[in-house]
Amino acid sequence: MTPAAGPHRLEVAGLSKTFGPTRALRGVRLQVTPGELHGLVGQNGCGKSTLVKILTGVYSPDPGGSLTVDGRPLSLPVRPAEQREAGVSVVHQNLGLVDERTVWENVRLGRYRAGRLSRRIDRKQERRAVEEVLARLGRPLDVGERVGALSAEDRAAVAIARAMQDHRPGSGLIIFDESTRALGREARSRFFDLVRSLIAGGASVLLISHQLEEIVEVTDRVTVLRDGAVIEAGVPTREVDETALTRMMLGRHLVTHDRVDTQAREEALASVRGLAVGPVDGLDLEIRRGEIVGLTGLVGSGFQEAAEALGGARRARAGGLTVREHELALDRRRGCTGDFVAAGVAFVPERRLEEGLAGELSVADNLTLPRVRSRGNPLRIGAAWQAEETAAMIALLDIRPADPGAPVATLSGGNQQKVLLGKWLAGKPDLLVLHEPTQAVDVGARHDIIDAVRAAARAGCGVVLASVDAVDLAVLCDRVLVFRDGRVARELSGDLDQDAIVHATFGADESGEGWVG
Amino acid sequence: MDAARQHDQDIEHDVSQGVSQGVDQGVDQGVDQGASHDADRGVPRRPVPGLASRVRTVSARYAVIAVWAAMIAVYAAAEPGLFLRTPTFQTIFSSQQPLVFLTMALLCTICVGEFVDLSVPAVFSFSATLLPVLVVDHGWAVWPAAAVAVLAGVAIGAVNGLLVVVAEVNTIVVTLGMSTLLGGISLWMSHLNSVSGLSAGFGRIALYEVGGLPVSFYYGLVLVAGFAYLLAFSPLGRHMRFVGASREVSRLSGVRVDRIRFGSFVAAGLLCGVGAVIAVAALGGYNPTTADSYLLPTFAAVFLGTAIIEPGTFNPVGTLIGIYFLETGILGLQLLGLQAWVSPVFYGGVLVVAVTLSTLLRRRRR
Numbered sequence: 001m002t003p004a005a006g007p008h009r010l011e012v013a014g015l016s017k018t019f020g021p022t023r024a025l026r027g028v029r030l031q032v033t034p035g036e037l038h039g040l041v042g043q044n045g046c047g048k049s050t051l052v053k054i055l056t057g058v059y060s061p062d063p064g065g066s067l068t069v070d071g072r073p074l075s076l077p078v079r080p081a082e083q084r085e086a087g088v089s090v091v092h093q094n095l096g097l098v099d100e101r102t103v104w105e106n107v108r109l110g111r112y113r114a115g116r117l118s119r120r121i122d123r124k125q126e127r128r129a130v131e132e133v134l135a136r137l138g139r140p141l142d143v144g145e146r147v148g149a150l151s152a153e154d155r156a157a158v159a160i161a162r163a164m165q166d167h168r169p170g171s172g173l174i175i176f177d178e179s180t181r182a183l184g185r186e187a188r189s190r191f192f193d194l195v196r197s198l199i200a201g202g203a204s205v206l207l208i209s210h211q212l213e214e215i216v217e218v219t220d221r222v223t224v225l226r227d228g229a230v231i232e233a234g235v236p237t238r239e240v241d242e243t244a245l246t247r248m249m250l251g252r253h254l255v256t257h258d259r260v261d262t263q264a265r266e267e268a269l270a271s272v273r274g275l276a277v278g279p280v281d282g283l284d285l286e287i288r289r290g291e292i293v294g295l296t297g298l299v300g301s302g303f304q305e306a307a308e309a310l311g312g313a314r315r316a317r318a319g320g321l322t323v324r325e326h327e328l329a330l331d332r333r334r335g336c337t338g339d340f341v342a343a344g345v346a347f348v349p350e351r352r353l354e355e356g357l358a359g360e361l362s363v364a365d366n367l368t369l370p371r372v373r374s375r376g377n378p379l380r381i382g383a384a385w386q387a388e389e390t391a392a393m394i395a396l397l398d399i400r401p402a403d404p405g406a407p408v409a410t411l412s413g414g415n416q417q418k419v420l421l422g423k424w425l426a427g428k429p430d431l432l433v434l435h436e437p438t439q440a441v442d443v444g445a446r447h448d449i450i451d452a453v454r455a456a457a458r459a460g461c462g463v464v465l466a467s468v469d470a471v472d473l474a475v476l477c478d479r480v481l482v483f484r485d486g487r488v489a490r491e492l493s494g495d496l497d498q499d500a501i502v503h504a505t506f507g508a509d510e511s512g513e514g515w516v517g
Numbered sequence: 518m519d520a521a522r523q524h525d526q527d528i529e530h531d532v533s534q535g536v537s538q539g540v541d542q543g544v545d546q547g548v549d550q551g552a553s554h555d556a557d558r559g560v561p562r563r564p565v566p567g568l569a570s571r572v573r574t575v576s577a578r579y580a581v582i583a584v585w586a587a588m589i590a591v592y593a594a595a596e597p598g599l600f601l602r603t604p605t606f607q608t609i610f611s612s613q614q615p616l617v618f619l620t621m622a623l624l625c626t627i628c629v630g631e632f633v634d635l636s637v638p639a640v641f642s643f644s645a646t647l648l649p650v651l652v653v654d655h656g657w658a659v660w661p662a663a664a665v666a667v668l669a670g671v672a673i674g675a676v677n678g679l680l681v682v683v684a685e686v687n688t689i690v691v692t693l694g695m696s697t698l699l700g701g702i703s704l705w706m707s708h709l710n711s712v713s714g715l716s717a718g719f720g721r722i723a724l725y726e727v728g729g730l731p732v733s734f735y736y737g738l739v740l741v742a743g744f745a746y747l748l749a750f751s752p753l754g755r756h757m758r759f760v761g762a763s764r765e766v767s768r769l770s771g772v773r774v775d776r777i778r779f780g781s782f783v784a785a786g787l788l789c790g791v792g793a794v795i796a797v798a799a800l801g802g803y804n805p806t807t808a809d810s811y812l813l814p815t816f817a818a819v820f821l822g823t824a825i826i827e828p829g830t831f832n833p834v835g836t837l838i839g840i841y842f843l844e845t846g847i848l849g850l851q852l853l854g855l856q857a858w859v860s861p862v863f864y865g866g867v868l869v870v871a872v873t874l875s876t877l878l879r880r881r882r883r
Contacts, residue, residue, distance in 0.1 A: 313769055338771035347769060355769055358762035360829075369759055370770045372752040380750050423770075 007071030009034045009204040010088070010173050015065035017050050017228075024050045025061070026229045032173060032204045034070075037195065039215040039237065040208045042225035043249050043414075043442040048208055051225070052177050056090050057083060070171065087172035089163035091179045095155055096162075099148030104130040106147050107162045133165045138197050153187040157194060170202030177208050192218050210442075212242045224248040246443055262478045263457040264291035270431050270462055275319035275330060278305030279486030283319070287431065287462040292453070294473040295466040296505055297483030304350075304435065306483070307466030311347025311433040312337035313355070321345070323431050341370050344430035348420055348437055352413075356420040359409030363399065364390040366408050367423045393422030396455075398448050414445025421449060425456055432456055433464045438472055450476060470498035470505075480504075581825045581835075585842045592849035599852045603729070609844050611730050614723070614799065615641065617737035618792025619815045620822075620836045621744055622785040626688075627819065627831050628748065629781045630761040636677060636692035637815060639699040640786055642808030644670045644793035646703040649712040649802045659719045666797075667790035673699065674786020678779040703805035713802025723799035733795050737837070740788075744833040757781070761831075813861070817868040818843055823875035843867060 012030040016023065025047045032038045042048050053059040055067070060077030067074045069086040083089075097106050104123075107130045130143045139157045141150070147158055156179065163174050176195075180188055195205055195218070209215055215222055216237055224232040224245065231248050240248075267289045275283040280302035287293055295303040308314035309330050310321060316330040326343035337347065349355035357366045368375075368386045376382045390404045397418040399411075408416055421437065434453065438446045453476060457463055467473055473480050479493035482504045490504040592600040599605070619637055626634045644666040651662035673695065680691045723733040748754035759767040760777050768774045797803050821843070822836030823829060843864065850859045 311769075335775045336768045336771055336773050338773065341771035349769060354763070355765050358759055358766050361758060361762055365755065365758070369755065369767075369772070372755045376752050378752065381752050381755060 006034070008032060008068070009036070009070060009171075010206070011066075011068045012051075012055075013066045013068075015051070015054065015067070016062040017047075017054060017059060018062050024228050025054075026227075028065075028225070028228075028230050029233055030223055030230065031234055032206055034171075034204055035199055035202055036221065037199055037205045037207060037219045038234070039219035039222035040206060040225065041210075041212065041215055041222060041245060041249060043444060046225040046249070047228040048225055049177075050228075052090065052175060052208065054078070055083075055088065055175065056080075069173065084166055087167045088175070089166075089172070090175045090177055091156075091159045091163050093178040095159040095179065097147050097155060097159060100146065102144050102146055103134075103141055103150075103158055104143040106158055107133065107143075107165060109162070111165075129165070130161065133161045136169075136201070137161055137164070137194065139194060151187070153190045153194075156187070156191050160194060160198070164198065164203065167203060172203040173206065174198065174203060175206045175208065178210065180209060180211065180214065188214070212245050215245065216240065216242055249443070260454065262291070263454070264478050265289045265460070270321065270323045272310065273320045273322075275306060275309060275316055275321075277309040277314060277316035277319070277330070278302045280306050280483070281486055283488070285481075287464065289460045289462060290457045291479075292457050292463040292465060292477045294477035294480035294501075295464060295483065296468060296470075296473055296480060296501065297489075298505060299468070301483035302486040303466055303481070303483040307433055307435050307464060308347075308349075310345075310431075310464055311349070311435070312340035312345065313347055313349060341427070342374075344427075346370075346424035346427060346429035346432050348424055348432070348434045350435040350439065352416055352420050353409070357408045357416060357423070360407055362405050363394075363408055363411070363419055364404035366419055367393055367404075367426060369423065370427055389426045393419075393426050396425070397422050397452055412442075412445075414441035417441050418445060418448060418452075421452060425452060428459070429456075429461055431462045431464070433466070435466045436469070437465070437467070438469060468505075470501040473501050474498040578826055578828060581821065581842060582838065585838070585845060588842075588846055588849065592845075592852070596849075596852050600849060605848065605852070607729060609841060609848055610734055613840050613844055614731075614733035614737050615792055615796040615811065616814055616818065616840050617740065617837065618788050618795070619811055620818050620840060621740055621833060622788035622792070623815055623819050624744065624831055624833060624836060625781045625785040625788065626778075628761050629757050629778055630764065631681065631688045631778065631781070633689065633816075634677070634692045634782070634785060635689060635812070636673070636696040636699065637785060637789060638808055638811035639696035639703075640670050640673050640789040641793045641796075641811065642803075642805055643673065643699040643703050644790045645797050645803040646707050646712065646805045648794060648797050649715055650706045653712055653714045653802070659715065663794045666794055667787065670786040670788075670790025670793065671783055672786070674783040674789070675779075677786070678782030681782065682775050682779045700805070700808055703808065707803075707805050709806070711802060711804030711806075713800070715797065715801045717801070720798050720801055723795045731799065733799055736795060741833045741837045748833065753777075813864045813868060814840075814843060817864045817871060820875055821867055821871035824871060824878065829875060829878035839871075 008031045010030065010032040012028060015025055015028040017025040028047070028051060030038075030040070030051075040048060040051075050059060054061045054076075055078065057078035057080050065076065067076060067078065069088060072086070074082055074086060098109070101109075104127045108126050127143050131140070134141055134143070134157070137157060137160060139154075139161075141154055141157065147155060150158065159179070160174065164172060166172075180191060195207075199205060207215065207219055219237045221234040222232070222237050222240065222245070223230060223234055226249060265288055268286060269289045269291070270287040272283060272285040272287075275285075279300065283306055285293070295307055297303040305314060309316040309319065312328075312334065315333055319330040321328045321330055323343050323345055328339060328343055328345070337345075340347065353359050364386055367390050368381075371389075372381045375385055387404070393399065394402045394404070399415050399418045399422065401411075408419055411419065417437065417439075421434075424432065432453070437453070438449055441449065450472070453463060453465075463476075465473065465476055474496045477496060479491060480496060480501055481488045482490040482492065482501070492500060492504060589600075619641055622637045622641070623634055647669055648659075648662050648666040651657040651665060652659050657665075677691060677695060680686045681688050723731060725732045727735060746754075748758065756767065756772045756777055759770070759772060760774050764774050793803075818839040819831065819836050821839035822833075823831055825835030825838050826832055827835060846867075847860045847863050850863065
């Protein structure tokens with residue numbers, strides 16, 4: 001699509017935003033031409049969300065910037081009424097739909113026309129209006145259907161219809177803020193068909209996404225944000241690939257992880273006997289010092305339950321874990337994982353803010369929690385070792401901001417994950433059980449996390465890595481156990497590559513259902 | 518139509534607020550440090566907060582204390598002859614011992630995330646009735662009776678704890694029921710009357726004067742200081758904070774969550790029992806029909822405390838300041854000639870304002 005001449009659909013110039021001592025955005029410029037699909041990318045914390053919040057009037061920017069739509073300046077901070085008048089709308093990550101209500105109610109929410117005296121909503125008129133919008137979108141739906149009953153892409157269509165209903169033909173800008181996250185691969189391509197039909201109708205789209213592959217595939221041009229500043233403004237997408245984009249986002253050459261030699265030693269460290277949990281029935285496993293063992297499979301194959309049982313988070317039906325001289329029964333009901341911690345077993349759970357960290361408490365408090373009793377005396381935790389441990393982990397994992405007192409919830413996802421890993425690494429565990437340790441973290445954080453896990457293995461720690469991420473498994477593991485229906489269907493070792501892992505996971509005869517790669 | 522538009526704006530606002538949680542809210546704040554770090558990667562450096570944010574933090578911390586000072590100034594100006602005298606302040610600081618123990622008892626469970634123990638005033642009242650009933654009506658010696666009163670508090674706390682922690686019944690339901698039940702038993706024990714006639718010698722454990730104030734005032738100070746120390750510096754306190762923040766995180770970190778939750782109910786019962794014995798000693802007896810009057814002040818002070826010292830967090834020192842803040846306000850209004858209706862209005866009003874404040878402060882911290 002060639003950008004048309006004339007005024008830009010959206011032009012942002014010199015936009016800055018300061019939060020206290022931090023400058024979240026610095027002189028951001030962004031131009032979206034009419035009928036363009038423009039991508040916006042950047043690491044977690046680069047300022048994308050701040051920019052969207054300024055565009056939607058949630059935040060007011062620092063004085064000095066400007067925002068024009070079709071050549072007409074908008075007042076700052078943006079007023080929602082004016083924004084709607086200008087035809088700028090946002091589709092958020094969770095689509096902002098109410099599952100319990102019908103399609104037409106969702107689309108018209110907040111716009112209902114009511115009778116002057118009766119205050120009654122004219123359903124007929126409302127439904128007709130929604131049918132028209134959906135027809136314009138080329139996606140006729142039963143407007144009386146409950147949104148919760150719709151497929152993922154139909155839900156997306158409802159959200160888009162809601163966003164574009166006030167647009168005049170040949171105008172309007174829709175901002176998709178990570179809206180594709182909830183869609184599967186199949187649904188995603190149909191979603192982009194919808195987006196393209198919007199553009200064919202003359203609207204412009206600003207697509208914010210973590211999926212670089214998607215950005216490269218569908219957008220016309222892309223703008224890259226780094227540390228609150230625009231690094232590349234509107235590069236034609238055909239001139240870049242994913243690697244180049246990653247490099248721009250990170251500001252350093254992407255360090256691709258190669259496999260390194262195994263750290264595994266001959267010395268046995270831990271053994272699992274007869275583990276029965278979920279679909280798993282009778283898993284035996286030996287782990288040597290410094291060895292990294294991957295567990296993977298389809299969702300429901302039992303590898304996740306196995307990892308949770310090994311970490312003490314889930315009660316198994318049967319089984320035992322021996323770590324050095326410590327015997328742990330995996331089938332006991334336990335109020336807490338104190339005996340696992342004492343035996344040198346550390347568990348990094350998948351859901352970091354539900355199971356791993358207390359968001360409202362500080363980085364230092366979270367990091368030191370498992371050891372406040374063992375390293376302190378009953379009356380005093382002691383400040384020195386806490387400060388030392390926290391500083392060491394902040395340095396090891398490059399946690400930012402490097403502020404031990406910051407509440408964990410104020411950190412980005414990647415940094416939270418680093419705090420969670422640091423919380424357990426600081427205790428120098430013998431056996432480290434990781435469940436999706438790089439899930440939803442940016443490229444830089446992933447790099448630091450992989451390095452830290454390797455360093456732990458080098459120091460003699462045994463690692464169990466439960467993950468669906470074939471890249472992580474290939475790069476880190478000495479061997480990978482692929483689960484299917486509760487059994488270890490394949491064991492891969494030696495030179496691992498991700499294709500082999502994916503292939504073994506799906507198997508030749510498997511449908512691939514439930515895979516969340 | 519206008520209303521509809523406004524409604525829609527609100528919704529859009531809400532939606533975008535909700536979305537920010539998972540993405541990079543607050544990360545924004547880490548950006549600048551991140552940028553300046555590229556040069557010295559790996560060397561942690563504490564960011565220096567700007568003056569503006571420091572002023573904001575300080576003002577959030579001490580806003581209530583400033584209001585307290587302003588309130589004293591207003592009363593002093595309005596009633597200089599009445600308010601600004603030593604007896605006024607003696608009254609404020611000497612009369613609040615029961616409330617200090619009650620609020621600390623409530624803090625025990627609220628700190629570990631139990632929302633909320635409504636039975637605290639009733640347990641207090643039960644122990645406070647039991648002691649004079651045993652001594653005056655049944656002829657017990659005062660010390661064994663005091664011990665039984667304290668043990669009764671502990672036992673009731675343990676029952677609450679069993680029901681909430683082991684049987685997993687909702688805290689409000691259990692404690693509301695317990696509260697009503699105990700209130701009834703107290704009235705039955707006392708035959709709906711006040712029971713008095715304890716010896717003046719026993720009264721000395723509460724009324725013995727030190728520096729112009731009864732010793733019970735200092736008991737409160739010691740209790741609050743000890744509690745604050747426990748929460749800030751001891752392993753138990755750290756565990757309590759984490760259990761309050763997230764049970765699952767605590768459990769997976771080796772914290773004995775259920776033991777701490779149960780223990781906090783027992784501790785709450787203990788504090789109610791001890792507080793009751795001291796209060797009864799000061800009064801020489803007890804009237805169980807006054808039990809209800811403690812409920813609102815207890816909650817008002819605890820919630821007001823979340824706006825002081827550690828904004829957004831339940832904390833003992835803030836609560837203590839909250840107690841004296843409330844008492845100053847009411848005493849001043851009464852000295853201005855307002856009647857008894859003043860105190861429910863004031864306590865109720867402060868409770869609503871305080872809960873709102875603490876909710877807003879918590880939201881800002883997240």
